[in-house]
Amino acid sequence: xxxxxxxxxxxxxxxxxNSMILGQRNAEWCGHGPVLEQxxxxxxxxxxxIGEARSLYQYAAELTxxxxxxxxxxxxxxxxxxxxxxxxEQHNTDWAYTITRQFFYDVFHxxxxxxxxxxxxxxxxxxxxxxxxxxxxxxKWSSEWxxxxxxxxxxxxxxxxxxxxxxxxxxxxxxxPSETEIEMTEIGIAPDxxxxxxxxxxxVEDILTEATLSIPSSDFQQKGGKKxxxxxxLGFILAEMQYLQRxxxxxxx
Amino acid sequence: MExxxxxxxxxxxxxxxxxxxxxxxxxxxxxxxxxxxxxxxHSEIVGMLPEGNWITRAPNLRRKVALLAKVQDEAGHGLYxxxxxxTLGMSRDEMFEELHSGKAKYSSIFNYPTLxxxxxxxxxxxxxxxxxxxxxxxxxxxxxxxARAMVRVCKEESFHQRQGYEIMLTLSKGTEAQxxxxxxxxxxxxxxxxMMFGPNDDNSPNSAQSMKWKIKRFSNDExxxxxxxxxxxxxxxxxxxxxxxxxxxxxxRGHYDxxxxxxxxxxxxxxxxxxCNKQRLKARVDAWENxxxxxxxxxxxxxxxxxxxxNQTEAA
Numbered sequence: 001x002x003x004x005x006x007x008x009x010x011x012x013x014x015x016x017x018n019s020m021i022l023g024q025r026n027a028e029w030c031g032h033g034p035v036l037e038q039x040x041x042x043x044x045x046x047x048x049x050i051g052e053a054r055s056l057y058q059y060a061a062e063l064t065x066x067x068x069x070x071x072x073x074x075x076x077x078x079x080x081x082x083x084x085x086x087x088x089e090q091h092n093t094d095w096a097y098t099i100t101r102q103f104f105y106d107v108f109h110x111x112x113x114x115x116x117x118x119x120x121x122x123x124x125x126x127x128x129x130x131x132x133x134x135x136x137x138x139x140k141w142s143s144e145w146x147x148x149x150x151x152x153x154x155x156x157x158x159x160x161x162x163x164x165x166x167x168x169x170x171x172x173x174x175x176x177p178s179e180t181e182i183e184m185t186e187i188g189i190a191p192d193x194x195x196x197x198x199x200x201x202x203x204v205e206d207i208l209t210e211a212t213l214s215i216p217s218s219d220f221q222q223k224g225g226k227k228x229x230x231x232x233x234l235g236f237i238l239a240e241m242q243y244l245q246r247x248x249x250x251x252x253x
Numbered sequence: 254m255e256x257x258x259x260x261x262x263x264x265x266x267x268x269x270x271x272x273x274x275x276x277x278x279x280x281x282x283x284x285x286x287x288x289x290x291x292x293x294x295h296s297e298i299v300g301m302l303p304e305g306n307w308i309t310r311a312p313n314l315r316r317k318v319a320l321l322a323k324v325q326d327e328a329g330h331g332l333y334x335x336x337x338x339x340t341l342g343m344s345r346d347e348m349f350e351e352l353h354s355g356k357a358k359y360s361s362i363f364n365y366p367t368l369x370x371x372x373x374x375x376x377x378x379x380x381x382x383x384x385x386x387x388x389x390x391x392x393x394x395x396x397x398x399x400a401r402a403m404v405r406v407c408k409e410e411s412f413h414q415r416q417g418y419e420i421m422l423t424l425s426k427g428t429e430a431q432x433x434x435x436x437x438x439x440x441x442x443x444x445x446x447x448m449m450f451g452p453n454d455d456n457s458p459n460s461a462q463s464m465k466w467k468i469k470r471f472s473n474d475e476x477x478x479x480x481x482x483x484x485x486x487x488x489x490x491x492x493x494x495x496x497x498x499x500x501x502x503x504x505x506r507g508h509y510d511x512x513x514x515x516x517x518x519x520x521x522x523x524x525x526x527x528x529c530n531k532q533r534l535k536a537r538v539d540a541w542e543n544x545x546x547x548x549x550x551x552x553x554x555x556x557x558x559x560x561x562x563x564n565q566t567e568a569a
Binding site: 050 | 322
């Protein structure tokens with residue numbers, strides 16, 4: 001079956017934007033972390049995420065052709081054209097929210113790479129082979145922090161439970177397939193999200209239990225990011241990120 | 254006894270034998286070093302802020318990643334330096350307290366604001382450049398742990414300096430607007446950069462003793478002159494001009510002459526009245542205070558785990 005190039009690009013952008021926007025959010029922490037060692041650790045993760053996004057943007061730019069580059073793809077698309085899920089654009093709020101957001105993504109990101117190393121698309125497969133090593137480390141790091149803070153002091157437990165409760169409604173979107181994902185799954189480029197969802201739930205339950213945190217009972221899930229319907233936050237993220245490219249169009253940096 | 258120990262100590266210094274943490278050392282040597290190394294560590298940590306300010310706004314992905322990695326390197330330098338300072342008998346937390354209370358100082362340069370992207374170039378080129386001039390001799394400083402930390406720091410700093418210069422080069426070869434950004438950044442960072450070497454030699458009270466103990470190897474003015482000489486040539490390549498009408502080559506001295514430094518400004522910034530002193534310190538205090546619950550939880554969890562392991566061992 002022939003691959004529709006536009007749909008493939010749309011899928012690549014979804015993968016890339018997830019890591020890019022989380023990386024952009026995490027980068028706000030640089031220099032402000034609670035402990036110097038963890039400031040460094042979170043920056044490492046951020047560097048991995050942006051590195052992965054760059055590889056994918058480069059691929060998208062090649063498929064797009066013309067004067068497209070990783071930077072035109074990242075810096076010259078507006079909110080409606082971004083394909084990340086809503087979770088990743090949420091505010092850092094504090095270390096509890098940041099860790100919880102990271103953990104929810106890491107579980108998804110890791111199992112996604114585990115599937116993408118068998119993707120029918122060679123390039124996505126190659127990128128996933130590199131990314132899976134990094135995301136395995138990210139998952140270990142954020143899982144340890146979930147447990148440490150959930151099972152730390154009364155205050156830390158409360159803060160973590162609040163973060164879990166508040167962010168929970170943004171976790172389902174990973175597994176609600178977009179039209180693009182449905183097509184990509186049919187031709188073996190993207191994985192079956194139902195399967196991924198089971199793995200995600202099981203891992204999250206294990207870690208939250210060890211962290212003495214309870215799993216929210218609410219079933220309602222927000223969605224829209226994958227087709228460009230974002231929260232109000234993304235506009236500000238992009239305004240900051242794209243400011244120089246917009247203010248000085250066509251310049252070399 | 255004390256006199257004899259001190260003579261032995263000086264003898265070691267003169268023979269270029271490194272002083273190690275367990276060796277006897279004069280109390281004033283220990284204090285001077287502790288002040289200098291902790292101040293240096295604080296400068297790395299506070300120095301993350303003006304550049305961190307531009308990570309989310311970096312103009313392209315390559316620059317974003319490079320800037321993130323650079324600021325992260327500074328955190329790493331802070332770590333090595335705090336560790337070196339700890340060998341002199343003060344904990345990292347105690348050093349943080351001194352920073353937060355205003356008792357300990359950090360390099361005044363970081364109290365200036367970063368207003369445009371070109372400041373990322375100017376800081377790398379000038380501020381890191383000046384820091385390298387100061388720091389390369391410290392790789393041979395008499396205190397072992399400090400000298401070894403500085404070897405690592407210097408390697409990374411020279412990479413940062415090249416990176417900063419390359420940003421300036423790109424801007425100065427860019428559009429008129431970009432070139433103007435580069436010149437503006439040079440105008441704002443030039444004088445604070447040459448102030449980084451500290452007061453003139455005849456006005457630097459601790460220098461003579463530090464030279465004798467080989468904590469320092471060159472005087473403030475010698476290093477400043479070297480920096481000016483090197484930087485003038487680099488500025489010419491950029492096609493930019495240094496904001497000093499008195500700057501000119503002095504054939505007789507074999508050096509550039511330069512204008513009088515506004516020491517009043519320098520001492521005002523040291524005293525806490527620079528444009529960003531309050532914001533920088535507040536950012537550090539906020540990070541520390543907002544992170545208190547995280548550190549407490551990590552300690553509590555580690556204790557719980559230890560207790561559980563102990564109980565399990567006893568039960569078995």
